[in-house]
Amino acid sequence: MSEETGFDDQAATGGEPAGVPVGHAGARVGVEERAAWTANGFVPLVLSIVCFIGALRSFIYLAERGDAGLDAGPWGWFAALLVVLTGLLAASITVVSPGDTRVLQFFGRYIGTVRRPGLTMVVPASKGRKVSVKVRNFETHELKVNDADGNPVNIAAIIVWQVADTARAVFAVENYTGFVEVQAESALRHVATSHPYDNAGPGEESLRGSTDLVAAELAAEVADRIAIAGLEVVEARISSLAYAPEIAHAMLQRQQATAVIAAREKIVEGAVSMVQGALRQLEANDVVTMDDERKAAMVSNLLVVLCSSSQATPVINTGSLYT
Numbered sequence: 483m484s485e486e487t488g489f490d491d492q493a494a495t496g497g498e499p500a501g502v503p504v505g506h507a508g509a510r511v512g513v514e515e516r517a518a519w520t521a522n523g524f525v526p527l528v529l530s531i532v533c534f535i536g537a538l539r540s541f542i543y544l545a546e547r548g549d550a551g552l553d554a555g556p557w558g559w560f561a562a563l564l565v566v567l568t569g570l571l572a573a574s575i576t577v578v579s580p581g582d583t584r585v586l587q588f589f590g591r592y593i594g595t596v597r598r599p600g601l602t603m604v605v606p607a608s609k610g611r612k613v614s615v616k617v618r619n620f621e622t623h624e625l626k627v628n629d630a631d632g633n634p635v636n637i638a639a640i641i642v643w644q645v646a647d648t649a650r651a652v653f654a655v656e657n658y659t660g661f662v663e664v665q666a667e668s669a670l671r672h673v674a675t676s677h678p679y680d681n682a683g684p685g686e687e688s689l690r691g692s693t694d695l696v697a698a699e700l701a702a703e704v705a706d707r708i709a710i711a712g713l714e715v716v717e718a719r720i721s722s723l724a725y726a727p728e729i730a731h732a733m734l735q736r737q738q739a740t741a742v743i744a745a746r747e748k749i750v751e752g753a754v755s756m757v758q759g760a761l762r763q764l765e766a767n768d769v770v771t772m773d774d775e776r777k778a779a780m781v782s783n784l785l786v787v788l789c790s791s792s793q794a795t796p797v798i799n800t801g802s803l804y805t
Contacts, residue, residue: 518594523601537564647712
């Protein structure tokens, strides 16, 4: 039994301590959340009011008798006891709002967490710290990192998170809010450098083309990094993604060229299909009989008309191909 934390520590001779989480960096946390002793808070509230009234009436009675201090005999001791009881009962009352918890310490020792909302009685003279378990979100700064291809990109993400273990959130790290922000930006940098912005190879995910997969990977990495602080990730999304300004124009030209090539390939594919259909129909309907030279001339003319980026002006040949 550890004297500092009040939790069982396993001896160094055998394995991992039961119930003690290990962070990704190997750090051990010797405290976990547990329920604190609580009772209905209205009972000590009523008793403290009764004790306060009793103490007040006792002092009034002593004042009427002309007695003061402990020389007043049993009535003086009784009045002092009622004052002490009033203070202890009042100190044991705490109010917990929905979505909040109260982490309790008794003379520096963690004794539990109160999650039940409302007026609650806890151990008297215990010190409580409010910890919110509501879902929170924040957007990281726009980071400038190099993707897997070495191209500088600007990227930002929105992280949705909440406190899962209030004890670790309070005692494992100095400031859990700042901790999750720093770790989220670190994870975002790592994920961004692991994928290309676009033009991913076979079996690879790009930042622009596989946003959902990249977001899921980011959420898993952030969750792994902040688990040591008792925090969990609800969702992670990429909120901003673009090439850095110094290469944005060049990359835009590359994207435009890729789009033009893809469009031309589609046009040529359709033109070839149309020429093949025209030749088949002409031969099937016995409209005209053409040798290979005439077919080549017809294919050339049709492809020029169909693939031209501007309106074609045909020239009618009234002679023979052989003159």
